[in-house]
Amino acid sequence: MISWTFICRVDDIPPLGARRVARASGLDVAIFRSADDQIFALLDRCPHKGGPLSQGLVFGTSVACPLHNWTIGLCTGQAAAPDEGCTPKFAVKVDNGAVFLDAAELASHATSATRPLAGPCQRSAAAA
Numbered sequence: 001m002i003s004w005t006f007i008c009r010v011d012d013i014p015p016l017g018a019r020r021v022a023r024a025s026g027l028d029v030a031i032f033r034s035a036d037d038q039i040f041a042l043l044d045r046c047p048h049k050g051g052p053l054s055q056g057l058v059f060g061t062s063v064a065c066p067l068h069n070w071t072i073g074l075c076t077g078q079a080a081a082p083d084e085g086c087t088p089k090f091a092v093k094v095d096n097g098a099v100f101l102d103a104a105e106l107a108s109h110a111t112s113a114t115r116p117l118a119g120p121c122q123r124s125a126a127a128a
């Protein structure tokens with residue numbers, strides 16, 4: 001049985017925008033709101049190079065990554081062709097204007113995902 005955790009009200013998420021949900025471990029979860037008030041939740045990490053999808057532009061049921069403009073489907077987390085990749089999605093429940101996420105998923109789903117490090121590459125001791 002799913003243990004739903006209250007996150008926020010739908011109105012707390014800007015239309016065509018997103019909010020981030022911090023977790024005890026793992027990257028944040030991005031919650032998106034479409035123009036027609038559908039709510040979606042994805043790991044806040046683009047499948048390309050880890051861009052923060054919560055800062056992207058929402059259109060229809062997709063988000064454009066702010067870094068290199070890949071289009072990611074909000075229903076599936078899948079990148080639109082010709083790009084390839086998928087970001088983990090999270091179950092969402094909306095009840096009477098309140099947004100809920102699955103507590104078990106928040107605690108365990110995709111907690112090992114990381115972002116690429118920015119800046120110059122580090123050389124290994126063997127290569128130096």
Ligand code: FES
Binds near residue numbers: 049050066068069
């Ligand atoms: S990191 Fe998202 S398109 Fe490159």
